[in-house]
Amino acid sequence: MFGRIAREEWRLWLRSKVVVAAALIVAVLLAATSFLTIDRIASEQSQRMEQQIAAEQTFFAQPDRHPHRMVHYGHYAFRPPPPLAMFEPGVDAVTGQSIFLEGHRQNTAMFADTKAAADLGGFAALTPASLYQLLMPLLLIVLGHAMFLRERESGTLAVMLAQGQSGVSLAAGKATALLAVIAIFMLPLIALSAYSVSLGESALAAVTLVGGYFAYLCVWGAIVLAASILLKQRTVSLGALIFLWLFAALIVPRFAINASSAAIDAPGKIESDLVMLAEQRKLGDGHDAADPAFQQLEAQVLEQYDVDTIEELPINWRGVVASYSEAELTDLLNSYADERMGLEASQSRMFDLFGLASPTISISSASRILAGTDLATHHRFLRESEALRFNFVQALNQAHIEELDYAIDINRSTNEETSRAARINAGAWQVLDEFRFAPDSASDRVGRAALSLGLLLAWLCLAVGIVLLSARRVKL
Structure with a gap:
């Protein structure tokens, strides 16, 4: 009986233009969006890996120089898109994909994906994930808003009930038809997920992503079926479902963003930079070894080596100041960065809680997390690139301390000969570590997505429960 009801629905759908x-x-x-996104992500991944390798080779290939020149020469860290970014680009398009790493500064990520807008034209704002989140529910509404109402209007509902069919069995047949539609349209996502696994993605993350979207579409299928059972007119059913789609897919997410930003205020970059600048001045200028801020450090170092003047030190005092200043400044910058990222993470968690009001928020949050394109992954990129920056800068400062004579260092600007004497061997540049950023493990991502997936399952249970209760009350 379920199969016959489902086949009849499909026959009617195929006859409708x-x-x-x-x-x-x-x-x-x-x-279209799948092919274009796959091509773009593959190109970006290849380019960024090549750029990362080229940046390292360029750094290693620098000639003999003063070590502090290399501190300012700097390096680059690139974040290649993970395999599942071909389905869910997430925050990658707006956060920037590379960072210039140099001494005394924490630069922000740059080169957000504006090029994609020119390459993809009108498809730039569309991704496979957004189509599943927004257009697929609309398609289910078009297909199913009149499933039960059609039976009422044609009189076949009364006949089937009179023949002993229950409302639940009729609802199950209609649900089978919708599930067949959902299964067919899940095939592109399954194909993308399988392709991402072939590129190195975890099967656990890919399967969980597919399961999440299947549950999401089933939620909308159950909502559509419930409206068709409960409401008495096609126009009312269609209007109510369109309004619900607008509310859940567009209005609630926008309200959630604004509410999260208003409830948890994160200071802007200019405001933060002004506050940090005032704090930095208290730390002293690392380029000026005679800065009063380093008097206590000078006394400690002289006592440690049991000498009376910095000229008697067996190490380079200017390098000591550079290393100390970098450590102090980094602690200050990290404290502000951690505070900012903590506020942004709190905003993100508050946004996720609005999944109680909209299944679209739940699936979008879970989708970004499972794909490795969420805010937490971007924050980890910032932290790991900062660790890379600090390590190579301090390693160069250590070479400044140990490999360069203080007397030669302070006279390096006298003439060309003293300038050449103040250079160290280029072998010191090998202190730079290899940087290859990768998404979190699949188990970590699934764990972070547990809240959103749990809310999605709660929505599914609620929607199915409403369908069952309403189907049991179907009358002539």
């Missing part, structure tokens, strides 16, 4: 046109539009958009 509106339904066929809507399904074809969604299918074409899914195919």
